[in-house]
Amino acid sequence: MLSRYTVFFVACALPLLFAHxxxxxxxxxxxxxxxxxxxxxxxxxxxxxxxxxxxxxSGDGVWxxxxxxxxxxxxxxxxxxxxxxxVLVSLLISATMTAxxxxxxxxxxxxxxxxxxxxGLSAGAMIVALILSLxxxxxxxxxxxxxxxxxxxxxxxxxxxxxxxxxxxxxVSLGExxxxxxxxxxxxxxxxxxxxxxxxxxxRQVVDKNNKKPLSGLIxxxxxxxxxxxxxxxxxxxxxVTPTSFAxxxxxxLFIASFLVYYAISQLKIRFGLIKGVSAGIVLAxxxxxxxxxxxxMALVVISLLAVVILAVFSGFVMxxxxxxxxFNFKSEGRYNIWRVLVRIGVPLAIIIALIGWVxxxxx
Numbered sequence: 588m589l590s591r592y593t594v595f596f597v598a599c600a601l602p603l604l605f606a607h608x609x610x611x612x613x614x615x616x617x618x619x620x621x622x623x624x625x626x627x628x629x630x631x632x633x634x635x636x637x638x639x640x641x642x643x644x645s646g647d648g649v650w651x652x653x654x655x656x657x658x659x660x661x662x663x664x665x666x667x668x669x670x671x672x673x674v675l676v677s678l679l680i681s682a683t684m685t686a687x688x689x690x691x692x693x694x695x696x697x698x699x700x701x702x703x704x705x706x707g708l709s710a711g712a713m714i715v716a717l718i719l720s721l722x723x724x725x726x727x728x729x730x731x732x733x734x735x736x737x738x739x740x741x742x743x744x745x746x747x748x749x750x751x752x753x754x755x756x757x758x759v760s761l762g763e764x765x766x767x768x769x770x771x772x773x774x775x776x777x778x779x780x781x782x783x784x785x786x787x788x789x790x791r792q793v794v795d796k797n798n799k800k801p802l803s804g805l806i807x808x809x810x811x812x813x814x815x816x817x818x819x820x821x822x823x824x825x826x827x828v829t830p831t832s833f834a835x836x837x838x839x840x841l842f843i844a845s846f847l848v849y850y851a852i853s854q855l856k857i858r859f860g861l862i863k864g865v866s867a868g869i870v871l872a873x874x875x876x877x878x879x880x881x882x883x884x885m886a887l888v889v890i891s892l893l894a895v896v897i898l899a900v901f902s903g904f905v906m907x908x909x910x911x912x913x914x915f916n917f918k919s920e921g922r923y924n925i926w927r928v929l930v931r932i933g934v935p936l937a938i939i940i941a942l943i944g945w946v947x948x949x950x951x
Contacts, residue, residue: 606820626771633929637902649780672894673780681844682875685712695833713876719845730842737836738823765944903931
């Protein structure tokens with residue numbers, strides 16, 4: 588049985604994993620903070636509502652839940668691709684973590700004199716994560732605490748040399764918007780199916796026929812947790828990484844990566860059975876762990892944005908209006924209409940602009 592607090596551990600963990608990669612040394616730019624908050628409101632929050640609403644409506648995990656919902660909406664089976672993409676995104680997140688550990692061992696701990704290349708160290712870290720995944724969710728909370736401690740060390744260990752400073756207004760660009768949207772989505776964790784997976788029991792209780800409550804009472808605390816830890820992650824991402832902070836943070840990242848691997852393999856087992864599912868999960872995890880950190884991050888950004896677009900379009904256009912309205916149980920029709928406009932128009936448009944911004948940066 589999953590702890591009811593596990594979903595909040597995920598909300599704490601994801602921002603801490605990506606701020607340094609997506610928005611390094613950017614905490615001093617006030618305009619980026621504003622863009623990130625706007626992205627959290629306009630993109631992250633509506634899609635988080637969508638994912639947990641679909642979880643509540645299906646009453647099942649991601650893979651089986653998408654099967655139920657597509658049959659219920661009389662939709663094509665192609666929409667079920669979201670389940671496969673969510674597994675791939677989770678494994679890519681794990682791969683980016685192990686790649687950072689592999690590269691960081693040479694960069695931040697050269698005194699170890701490791702003769703193994705970064706790719707080999709990344710693969711070794713993934714093997715450790717696969718073994719630790721047998722513990723399921725038990726290490727997630729510990730991993731989050733360790734990463735927070737590592738972040739605090741990076742903030743204070745550098746003293747006055749820390750990269751954190753008072754934010755100032757700088758020029759706004761498409762590249763900044765692309766980073767803000769990606770950080771908001773990865774902070775929220777949508778596209779991974781994690782909240783769908785972890786929130787099934789919680790959403791069932793909220794939307795129970797005998798004790799039906801607005802779904803916003805569950806979603807808003809999760810989103811606020813992401814907002815707080817996202818702000819902390821932005822400051823940590825702009826601080827200098829010290830050998831001590833790297834060593835501590837790497838241990839926490841490894842624990843969190845093991846949880847993500849457990850989640851991905853558990854979904855593959857549902858789809859392909861025990862032997863084929865576990866085998867596919869191990870092979871995919873090992874292959875992805877050999878990708879260079881920058882390539883893994885690029886693949887993660889593109890695939891996660893694609894998964895979010897599928898989720899938004901499916902919930903906004905394919906699902907029947909009456910079904911999600913009943914699931915949300917908003918106190919006013921206006922709130923539902925605002926969500927529907929955002930998930931139909933705002934989210935896809937914001938993601939398209941973000942993709943253009945990313946492509947522009949990659950081509951430079």
